[in-house]
Amino acid sequence: MALADLIRPRSREQVVGRMLNVLAAGRGDVNPVNFAPTNYVPGDPLRTLLELTGEGVADVERTVEQLGLGGYLSTAHGAWLDALVESQYGLSRQASTFARFLVRFSAPVTTGLQVPAGMIVGTGTGLRYTTREAVTLEPGASADVLAVADSPGAAYNVPAGTITVLHTPLPGLSVTNPPGSLLSGGADTETDDALRVRASGRWAELGGGATRRAYEFWALTSHPSVDRVLVLDEHPRGQGTVDVVLWGEGGLGSSVVTAADEYIQARRPVTADVQVYSAHEINTPVPLDVYAPGADPVSVTAQIQQALAALQRSLGIGQILYHSAVIEAAMLPAGVLDVTTPLRDTHPTGVEVVTLAPAITFRSTP
Incomplete structure (x- = not known):
């Protein structure tokens, strides 16, 4: 009952x-x-x-x-869940964090520039970041400086090459975020479901050695940005080896992987050879041709992007992206009658994770 x-x-x-x-x-x-x-x-x-x-x-x-x-892990929620996991599991809900990037400023070839700290840069979709360092650029030179998202959350973990807008004007200056520039990914406040999963993994620490669930618990607890874990515990690199593969919404960044590695290495059995690393991202273009007569293209586009973002969050490390799941997500908005795409099923390897890059167009005929 x-x-x-x-x-x-x-x-x-x-x-x-x-x-x-x-x-x-x-x-x-x-x-x-x-x-x-x-x-x-x-x-x-x-x-x-x-x-x-x-x-x-x-x-x-x-x-x-x-x-x-509030007395049961499966039914407690909100503040009641916080009180339960703190008193019975010794855990606290993980708070949201700010994304941190190295953005690259470039000066024109004709003149040098003094770039102060506090420059506001952003993406074409309105996300903003503030730099924390000043830099002097010689003519035609470039330099990388630290920039922090103006608000917390995983939405600020944007792909390389998307931070290109200067909200603080400085004639001749250009900005971008090069590949590998994400230092630490932003994270949303831990949800009730995620906190329940983490609390249930607490019991895995009680056994001798370390089980797969123990490694999963350590990884999920090591940093708020880590929300997906794959443990390869069948001797992937030889007898006694374990690989812990991490991922977070939009990526992790080198400092997050370092923090997770330090956390896990301090707790692993002395006989285990453990490697901790980030999953490899497969950025998958998703061209969608949508037929939605009478519907507002802006509203439909936003709803499709939201549905595809939810689909991406549901994909685990190494999990297949099915063509049918993409079509199903694109058909969710009211008014959409047909969707076509050349996309086929995407089969990642065990240490890869699929991310989606939708490109949506509308046609006027069925």
Whole structure:
């Protein structure tokens, strides 16, 4: 039997209705005078007292329900889940983090530039980053400086070559984020589901040595940006070897991998040869030809991109991207009648992860 079947809090209306029924019934131990129900119309002083009492009783029953649900990992949520995992598992919900990049400033060939700290750069989609270092550029020279996202979250883990907008004007200066420039990926606040998975992995630490679940727990706990883990524990590099492959939404960055490696190496069995590294990204172009007569292209495009982003988040390391799943995601917005694409199933290796680069066009005929 589900816990929800055992604890069913009543609403204020249900409590008040029950009290009215009892008073109208004229039970000798409760209401020997047998008041008529017409005495309890809304606005009547006695009805008002019943309403206040009913709200108090309903609030107590709601609290009892939350206490019951909050005692189990599978049903607790929000602050109740935080209290449960802190007291029973010794864990805290992982907070959101800011993406950190090395952005590359380039001066024109004709003149040098003094580039101060605090330059605001961004993407064409409106994401902004602020630099933390000043740099002097000779004519035609380039230099990499640290830039931090203006807000936390995985959405700021953008692909290489997309930070190209200068919001702080400086004539002749250009900016980009070269390949490998992500230092540490941004992360969203840990969800209830992710926290439950991590808490359930706590038990794997209790055994001798280290099980696959123990390595998964260590990896997921090592840094908030890590949200996918693949453990290769069948001696991938020879007897006694274990590989821990990491990934996070939009990428991780070298500092995240280093932090995870240090965390896991400090806990691994002394007899295990463990390597920790990031999954290899397969950036997959997804050309979509959409037929949506009468629909708003801007709205449909945004909804398709959102659906494809959810599909990407659902893909684990080494998991196949099916052509049918892409079509299903693209068909979700209202008004979309047909979608075609030359994309075929993408089969990554065991240490690769698929990311999607959608390119959406609209046609006027079926």
